[in-house]
Amino acid sequence: MTNEQEMILRELLWLRHGHSIGELYGDDGEMQCHNCMLDFKRDSVERIKERFDQIAFDRMCQAILEQKGELCLNNSNQLDSQKQV
Numbered sequence: 001m002t003n004e005q006e007m008i009l010r011e012l013l014w015l016r017h018g019h020s021i022g023e024l025y026g027d028d029g030e031m032q033c034h035n036c037m038l039d040f041k042r043d044s045v046e047r048i049k050e051r052f053d054q055i056a057f058d059r060m061c062q063a064i065l066e067q068k069g070e071l072c073l074n075n076s077n078q079l080d081s082q083k084q085v
């Protein structure tokens with residue numbers, strides 16, 4: 001892969017990795033995302049992958065925590081309805 005091809009792929013990844021234009025910084029040829037705290041122009045491929053893996057893991061943990069919260073709410077609602085009976 002040539003450097004030019006790598007830069008095309010980096011730009012596509014920067015623009016299409018799921019964060020909105022407001023979170024991206026692209027002045028003067030920069031390719032950064034404030035949300036991911038990644039520099040798509042300079043960070044190594046390994047660093048970008050590691051950060052994406054970390055973000056995916058954090059999202060999974062958050063989803064589990066939210067699901068547990070819903071379960072707690074459902075359980076407390078059931079307890080409340082049992083009290084009223």
Ligand SMILES: [Zn+2]
Pocket residue numbers: 017018019023033034035036037
């Ligand atoms: Zn991002």
